[in-house]
Amino acid sequence: MKEEVLIIGAGPTGLAMAIGLEKQGVSFRIVDKKSGPGTASRAMAVQARVLESYYQFGIDQEIIQNGIIIDQTNIIKDREKIVSIPFGSIGGEISPYPYVLSIPQDVHERILVKYLESKNISIEWDTEVTNLIEEEDYVKVILNEGDAEENQHFKYICGCDGAHSIVRKHAKIDFPGDTYNERFFVADVEIEEDQNGMSVGFRKEAFCLAMNIRHSNSVRLIGIIPKDFKGEEPETFHPIIPYAEKILPLKIRSVNWYSPYKIHCRVAEKFKSGRLFLLGDAGHIHSPAGGQGMNTGIMDAFNLTWKLAFVLKGKLNEDVLRTYEEERIAFAKSLVSTTDKVFQSVVKSKILKNFIIPYIVPKLSKSKKLKTKLFKVISQVKINYRDSILSKGRVGKIKAGDRLPWIQKNNINNYDALKSVDWQIHVYGKNSKKLNRLSQSFSIPVHYYKWSKVAKRKKVEKNSIFLVRPDGYIAVVITKKEIDVLKNYLNELGLK
Numbered sequence: 001m002k003e004e005v006l007i008i009g010a011g012p013t014g015l016a017m018a019i020g021l022e023k024q025g026v027s028f029r030i031v032d033k034k035s036g037p038g039t040a041s042r043a044m045a046v047q048a049r050v051l052e053s054y055y056q057f058g059i060d061q062e063i064i065q066n067g068i069i070i071d072q073t074n075i076i077k078d079r080e081k082i083v084s085i086p087f088g089s090i091g092g093e094i095s096p097y098p099y100v101l102s103i104p105q106d107v108h109e110r111i112l113v114k115y116l117e118s119k120n121i122s123i124e125w126d127t128e129v130t131n132l133i134e135e136e137d138y139v140k141v142i143l144n145e146g147d148a149e150e151n152q153h154f155k156y157i158c159g160c161d162g163a164h165s166i167v168r169k170h171a172k173i174d175f176p177g178d179t180y181n182e183r184f185f186v187a188d189v190e191i192e193e194d195q196n197g198m199s200v201g202f203r204k205e206a207f208c209l210a211m212n213i214r215h216s217n218s219v220r221l222i223g224i225i226p227k228d229f230k231g232e233e234p235e236t237f238h239p240i241i242p243y244a245e246k247i248l249p250l251k252i253r254s255v256n257w258y259s260p261y262k263i264h265c266r267v268a269e270k271f272k273s274g275r276l277f278l279l280g281d282a283g284h285i286h287s288p289a290g291g292q293g294m295n296t297g298i299m300d301a302f303n304l305t306w307k308l309a310f311v312l313k314g315k316l317n318e319d320v321l322r323t324y325e326e327e328r329i330a331f332a333k334s335l336v337s338t339t340d341k342v343f344q345s346v347v348k349s350k351i352l353k354n355f356i357i358p359y360i361v362p363k364l365s366k367s368k369k370l371k372t373k374l375f376k377v378i379s380q381v382k383i384n385y386r387d388s389i390l391s392k393g394r395v396g397k398i399k400a401g402d403r404l405p406w407i408q409k410n411n412i413n414n415y416d417a418l419k420s421v422d423w424q425i426h427v428y429g430k431n432s433k434k435l436n437r438l439s440q441s442f443s444i445p446v447h448y449y450k451w452s453k454v455a456k457r458k459k460v461e462k463n464s465i466f467l468v469r470p471d472g473y474i475a476v477v478i479t480k481k482e483i484d485v486l487k488n489y490l491n492e493l494g495l496k
Helices: 012-023 048-057 060-065 105-118 167-172 238-247 294-311 319-350 351-366 366-377 414-420 433-442 453-457 480-493
Strands: 005-008 027-033 068-070 072-077 080-086 099-101 127-134 139-145 148-154 156-159 177-191 199-202 205-213 218-224 253-267 276-278 424-428 448-450 464-468 474-478
Touching: 005 148, 005 433, 012 027, 012 048, 012 080, 012 105, 012 294, 027 480, 048 060, 048 294, 060 105, 060 424, 068 218, 072 351, 080 351, 127 167, 127 238, 139 156, 148 177, 156 167, 167 276, 205 238, 238 253, 253 276, 253 319, 294 319, 414 424, 414 448, 424 433, 433 464, 433 480, 474 480
Parallel strands: 005 027, 005 156, 072 199, 156 276, 424 448
Antiparallel strands: 068 099, 072 080, 127 139, 139 148, 177 218, 177 253, 199 205, 205 218, 424 464, 464 474
16 A cells, blocks of 8 residues: 655654554654654653543553653742642543643653554654655655665655754745744753652742653753853753752752753744645744643644545545644644743743742632633643634534533543544433434434533533534534534535
């Protein structure tokens, strides 16, 4: 069988793309110019929405077992704890994963590679794409593995190849944005104390974040290189240790890894050009505030995989591929803007450090409403596609384009149905013969759930009907009286 999709880049985004396409039965190749999976911890925060998606593929538990659950954030000023904000008690009703998971990227990638190998999918390492030539019905690709050159044709190309993306460059897509003047450090260190949760520390103009990475005495530190170094980045982390220890209440006993870096803030002008797609860092890079970058790339992949699969199988018109850019670029732009504002406030705002953090934050942390909102934003469960052309309808507080609310009562978990990674209909209430006939005519399964107080708390109206997309987002929401609306939608969508 000739492969129809080429994935360029085998980082978390490319691996997620491969996992999604494999589940859909699409033939593909995945290549990377590196010699193998990463060996550095790099990005490490995995958010609830990504774990929910991993649940669909049965890989969430192995990821969790190899990581550290971070279920609280400590706000520190001048080495003194101002307040602790718990995640577990906030997000427990919202997601099965009410926390941030810390797992080194190298460990994360190895688990995804292992999953693909169990499906007889091999990654072609040491393979570089040197040219892309787009024709009307395919893309000609020149691949180099050592001295061997290969010419191959693919229907679609997925650029998961990072900030210096060859796909973006060949598509001549601009990558506008800025680079911050401040210089940052990232270091993995061993400390004498046990680190509990994530700590965000402030002291005068200084800032430092600490988060467990491999065990309770191992932490990732991220902060600003002090101006004292006058433009010269220290070759080792040791000159910066005294600054970090003045901000956070910890004692560093050894350094495992250190790197100075600059932060860039950019979004590609397009995520799709003909048969070429940009995902992850190839399309958007930004401040690490909130640990959103890697997660956004993974969710880019899960948004695109089912759309490509249904088009390639002839089940949907090719026009549906336009919605990838429409849905994901809007979020990327919003994310870059938000992380930029947070970053600027953390780095430059004296009011934030001297007034809001010591006096206002402790009061705000007592607000359940505010804490819930914070969890939804950081966990990415708040992301919606309400403005998408694929979204239609509203019943009560639930709008089409929303993530399917997680509802579990006793041993019934509505997310179990999502493991099919396919279209499905959910009914929260009574059986409907008319709906059953509709589901049979379109070969879309119906899952009935007894309406309950749990559903009510999740703002689901009694007898609501949801058409759910393969990625767990609601495409249509109606009442039992509006089944013809669903029928018309499916006819217009052309779902075969």
